Amino acid sequence: QLKLVNPSQYRFEHLVTQMKWRLQEGRGEAVYQIGVEDNGLLVGLSEEEMRASLKTLRRMAEKVGADITVLREREVDYDSDVPRKITEVLVRKVPDNQQFLDLRVAVLGNVDSGKSTLLGVLTQGELDNGRGRARLNLFRHLHEIQSGRTSSISFEILGFNSKGEVVNYSDSRTAEEICESSSKMITFIDLAGHHKYLKTTIFGLTSYCPDFAMLVVSANTGIAGTTREHLGLAMALKVPFFIVISKVDLCSKATVERTVKQLERILKQPGCNKLPLLVNSDDDAVTAAQQFAQSPNITPIFTLSSVSGENLDLLKVFLNILPPLTNSKEQEELMQQLTEFQVDEIYTVPEVGTVVGGTLSSGICREGENLVVGPTDDGKFLRLKVCSIQRNRSACRVLRAGQAATLALGPFDRSLLRKGMVMVSPEMNPTICSVFEAEIVLLFHATTFRKGFQVTVHVGNVRQTAIVEKIHGKDKLRTGEKAVVRFRFIKHPEYLKIGAKLLFREGVTKGIGHVTDLQAITAKENGLEEALGPGQRSF
Secondary structure (H helix, E strand, O other), X not given: OOOOOOOOHHHHHHHHHHHHHHHHHOOOEEEEEEOEOOOOOEOOEOHHHHHHHHHHHHHHHHHHOOEEEEEEEEEEOOOOOOOEEEEEEEEEOOOOOOOOEEEEEEEEEOOOOOHHHHHHHHHHOOOOOOOOOOOHHHOOOHHHHHHOOOOOOEEEEEEEOOOOOEEOOHHHOOHHHHHHHOOEEEEEEEOOOOHHHHHHHHHHHHHOOOOEEEEEEEOOOOOOOOHHHHHHHHHHOXXXXXXXXXXXXXXXXXXXXXHHHHHHHHHHOOOOOOEEEEEOOHHHHHHHHHHHHHOOOEEEEEEOOOOOOOOHHHHHHHHHHOOOOOOHHHHHHHHOOOOEEEEEEEEEEOOOEEEEEEEEEEOEEEOOOEEEEEOOOOOXXXXXXXXXXXXXXEEOOEEEOOXXXXXXXXXXXXXXXXXXXXXXXXXXXXXXXXXXXXXXXEEEOOOOEEOOOEEEXXXXXXXXXXXXXXXXXXXXEOOXXXXXXXXXXXXXXXXXXXXXXXXXXXXXXXXXEEEEEEEEEEEEOOEEEEOOOOOOOOO
């Protein structure tokens, strides 16, 4: 917008309607640049005009029920004696139908690169003492505390209120309070760095569907161990990522620069084809967040320390402005489909019964709804009822597509459930399969990849060993080759969709691809019925 000085009533109403629409498009967030013409010419405004324009913007925001924060001001050289400025303003309003905006960020990086400590500092609001105090609250098992290594997936939340201030566990708030006072929530998925726990890390990336990934690299060791592998995983699953170089308090400026150069070199390689953007000031952080969301090729790089707190604020500014990837239209379309919930975790909670955690991939799920869960080992689907729903540890009546939550199932027998199942609405008549075909690329293999080879296949929340039954048109595959391969699950049938992304691994063998064809078995509650739908081939 150029300027918003004392608009007429009609123009004011028009501007308010426009703001409502902008907020709806951006899922509750919009950035206004004041002092810029519609064609992008940087004109700038004088002090007085700027003050009046901001006042109008505040009036508009009040009318819509939103809050505004000034992100940055810049002076422009324009042919005039008076200094002229441009201001960027973030307008944020929580959509009427939900409690807060939700972003999921997966945290990747080599073992000992400082992932858990960084999250501890961000979410607890206290700096680390250099010996790992900040991360103690993130660990879920005793052996993790003893060895200092994350082996499971833990979730941490960081909130921002509508003014862009951080809301976290400092001032001894509980998770419920954070949810209530935040208008934007960032859920960090803390993944394991150690090579031994690679399958857990892959599971975290494929099943929790993160919006973004944060790759943590330690400044003193540089790119080592699993860093390249994690970078490759994020690229293969097409998760946009940004990089944080931690522990800059431990080493000299030259070492930090060397690590940055090393990263820039890797990112610019033909395989990655990314454009590194080093963030050194608030201004850079604002630019990075806006550019990053628009083009996935840009990779912001932050250099910070969890001990001295250096540049930690820049990361917070970036996370505060980072817009969600999907727009409201895509989410609406997903919500109109039938309910489908992926089961990622299963717990037993005293006095509540069985509880499952996961993501709602399509549709809407309400309390008291009847769903079916499966497939069981013999391919059946079982009826169940959703007793209550919780999001980020606070109760919630309705769950919408794309949101993660835990559902309480009451007295349902836990032993019937396993990770990788789906809960769907009964009228969906889900197709399950033991045999499926996928177009794959072999990323790395020591010898040749041939029929009879066993690999662990990851598709979304499904994780199971499968046998290669046939490679179409070839006898064997070598590193870097493409082919359509038929796989068969060893243990039980699974629920898959055509077009789903697929990752497989076995020792040093790794490959990626997507599902192209399913040999369907239709599950009926009274038993199994073999059915070959249209487009399916009988073998």
